[in-house]
Amino acid sequence: MEKTLNVQGMSCGHCKMSVEGALNELEGVSAAEVNLEAGKVGVTFDESKVNVDAMKEAVEDQGYDVSA
Amino acid sequence: MEKTLNVQGMSCGHCKMSVEGALNELEGVSAAEVNLEAGKVGVTFDESKVNVDAMKEAVEDQGYDVSA
Numbered sequence: 001m002e003k004t005l006n007v008q009g010m011s012c013g014h015c016k017m018s019v020e021g022a023l024n025e026l027e028g029v030s031a032a033e034v035n036l037e038a039g040k041v042g043v044t045f046d047e048s049k050v051n052v053d054a055m056k057e058a059v060e061d062q063g064y065d066v067s068a
Numbered sequence: 069m070e071k072t073l074n075v076q077g078m079s080c081g082h083c084k085m086s087v088e089g090a091l092n093e094l095e096g097v098s099a100a101e102v103n104l105e106a107g108k109v110g111v112t113f114d115e116s117k118v119n120v121d122a123m124k125e126a127v128e129d130q131g132y133d134v135s136a
Contacts (some may be wrong), residue, residue: 013131014080015082
């Protein structure tokens with residue numbers, strides 16, 4: 001399954017790595033790609049293993065605001 | 069000795085940590101503090117051990133443009 005999260009406050013390459021890293025650490029997430037300019041993160045995941053709330057929480061834990 | 073470097077492109081807390089960390093790793097640097105809003109880095113150092121060119125290079129190696 002694929003889902004795009006809207007994430008505020010990602011400003012640089014470090015932010016990109018933090019957010020992608022946090023998502024990729026979740027079991028069930030197979031890909032995460034940040035688009036800094038758009039403020040969006042594309043995530044590919046197995047919906048039987050992880051849900052959008054868990055993905056939002058992982059990104060928020062890195063210090064960013066997320067809307068699904 | 070104290071010196072302020074002007075650094076372009078530092079946009080978030082990760083940038084701040086990268087730049088401060090790179091400077092603090094230099095022998096002779098005793099303190100480094102980034103001001104993100106101002107785009108400035110204050111450095112306290114022993115001028116017998118490290119020079120401004122080495123400090124500029126350390127920051128540039130992190131991906132930022134520096135003017136002394």
